Amino acid sequence: MSALKTEFGGGRGDLFQLAMKTGFLTALTFGLYRFWQTTRFRRWYWSAVRPGGTPMEYTGTGAEKFIGFLFAIILLALYLAFFNVVAMFITIRLSANTPGILEYGAAATPLALIPIIFMARYRARRYIMSRSRWRGIRFGMSAGAWGYAWRACLYSALTLLTLGLLWPLRTFQLEKYLTDRSWFGTARFTQFGSFWQLYGPLIPFLICFWGTLALYGYGLRYVLPAMLESISRGIPMVASNAPAWPFLAGNLGILLTFLFAVYYRVASFRVMAAMKTLGDGLEFDIHPRTRTLVRIHIIGGILTNLATSVAATIVIVAAIAIGMGIGISLPSGPSASVPEPSVILALTLLFVISLVVIIVFYNVFRQIFITFPMVRHVAETLEIHEPSLLSTIRQRDRDDTRDAGGFAEALNVGGAF
């Protein structure tokens, strides 16, 4: 049998309707509907992705997502309260002579959330996998969120300490950890290869990043003494005749570093996808192009902003018309009395509503112009080789993840949908 190609079926018009409807429902319910909105988006996108012509299916529900979120925020609130109180007492103990430590204590809370964020990401992925199906067969993921969290912390620290030199180790080890715990029915995914294979795509990033650092270091060598002196003596810095070109070149370097970081992420994803197998040697390919993704981001960003500006203009004009229509006009002149509380309230409400409407439009346009083409591009590059091997796969049991991605939702690390 020949390889199964993937088609993407679904138009922007339908997605626009779905995004508008759910966007306004979310705004009207003060955000409560967002769990159902996310679910409906996932169902839509999953059904648009059709490997071998058969749509994927997302079976999660908004209700379980909402319940999972509540479950997660209760646990997280307890964790944070406990952590904050402990940090508070420790800093009070230590603060006898160094008052600044109280502020460091407050800064420690985000630090305490880092492992939790990695844990949340793993659990969110596990939930999504457990609610995904293709050809009636469930995907799934084994438990292992904490193992992922400590590995992610360790490899992130190594990457930071080596200024990016060990980034491929982090990418590879974490991806392998995730892949080796993923299943389609009774067949397990396996990540082959080694992190050395990711150094090729990393080289442009490393050259630019280290080059930029060197440029700034070189530039600062001249400026730093003057800067330190101005800080210690509390006087404004005098303009020095230090060369400006290292900074100008460094700014260009930052832009290139960023672009090559994106290239590395896409390319490493592609390299590792080619080295995954499912079950007894079923291979597949997924090969998105960096330049396509960057183009989608740039053009999509411009379109999103343009469309939002147009929508915002209409909303603002409408808001002003409504404001004048119901007789709201601020008393003018110095002799005018203070406006009635009800007038201020009405104006504030009008302002808040206009703002919310504009944000809803922005999210809708982002969905249409960025998320949609991205998903389509990535999906269309998926190919499954040797589909006859699928016949060895059987159904797996339903996996109940109680938090249903709620930790990621609470910590705002959810992603586009």
Added chain:
Amino acid sequence: MEYAIRNQAFADKMAMSYAEFFDGITPMVQRVSLRVSGQGEAAVLELKNVETHAEIRWRLADIRQVPDQAREDAFIFTPDNDAPARLVIREAEALRELVTALPDLKTLGAPKGSWRKMIGMVAAAVVAFGAILFGLIPVMADRGAELIPPETEMALGQGLFEQVYPAMGAYECTDPAGQAALDRIQARLTRGLDLPYPIQARVVSEPSLNAAALPGGHVTFHRGLIEAAQSPEEVAAVLAHEIGHVAHRDGTRAVLRTMGSFGIIGLVYGDFLGGSAMAAVSQQLITSSYSREAEERADAYAHELLAREGISPGALGVFFQRIRDQGLDMDLGVFQHLSTHPETLTRIEASAAAAAVGFTPGDPVLSAEDWAALQRICGGGAPLSGGTKG
């Protein structure tokens, strides 16, 4: 309910339809022919494998459709809410007929009982958040405030003073004559008081009508308040109120409470649009409820202190009334809850009531020239006219 098939012609037509079937056991596609048979509740959809002729029946009443499909060229059905088996119908004709035959076709939905579970979880979350924010954290912060050595508190307050006001674009007003006048009021109010640390009263060039008690006895008047006051007694009354905060170490409590509740509110809003703004408003509501009690206590403290020094406790009320007349208190609907101070009217009444109890009038708080010096502490000739707000 009526699941009957409308007519035989339809059933016959269905018999000619084909679809893709996934049995939910293997990922292999089976080609099946479709036929509807039976009437009413007993009506079933028969799926017959075209190769093996194996037959499966789905009760029409139980069939669910998978919703939110991206493109209307493949419709997906499932025998009931739980089963993993799927039927993919691509032939438009068969599809239309099946949908007309099933006017009550339901979409695949959440299992029953999830509403009850949801309400239960909402209640649990409300209780948990209430217990943490209004029970655990205030109690722990109050306990923590008692453990902090006064020197630390003084240094903390100084640190905050040096951070907060420059960030607002304000500087400390240091006119010596004005500062001397302020010190005179302070000396009169604090004599014989047993405070954890000395009061350090200062004025900053911030035009709003406000005053604050930072941790460690650092009391700050905003320039707007000094210039809007019509008599030194009003400034003395506000200072007495702030001394009340210092005596109760409210500044330190507030810092520790903020520290303790850090990040907890943000959880509720997640990435909802405008979530961070909502979180900020909620944080403000909680802070305000924390401080309402502290404000009332500081008011009561001020009334007592003023009466002892022969200054009318009503002066505090006079000052609040002035703010009110200028329309500067946010005493409107929703905003009322956002202001950290209790409803101004209530406080004016409390102040008047304290004055009515009676006190022995003492010496004036400041001489006319001292008062003029205090009003000019931030320089700039004539005081701003009342009601100007930055």
